[in-house]
Amino acid sequence: MLHVVPLGDAVEHTADDDCVCGPTAKPITRDDGSIxxxxxxxxxxxxxxxxxxx
Known part of the structure; x- marks a missing residue:
């Protein structure tokens, strides 16, 4: 799982699903066909x- 986090935001983000910002999960198809x-x-x-x- 890869996290894209805004830099210099008003709060510090945590690289997990429970971050205060309520991150959105997006499925990405890899080159080998896996998700x-x-x-x-x-x-x-x-x-x-x-x-x-x-």
Missing amino acids: GWLMIHHSLDGRELTEDDQ
Whole structure:
């Protein structure tokens, strides 16, 4: 499982499912066809309101 954590956020994130931000799990298909999980942590400083999707 890979965690994507926002840097410089208002809170410190923990690399687990119980993080205060309520991370979202996203299934990712690996090159060998197996499924891995990407845990996407959410910022709590509101940056998503001003950032564009890339």
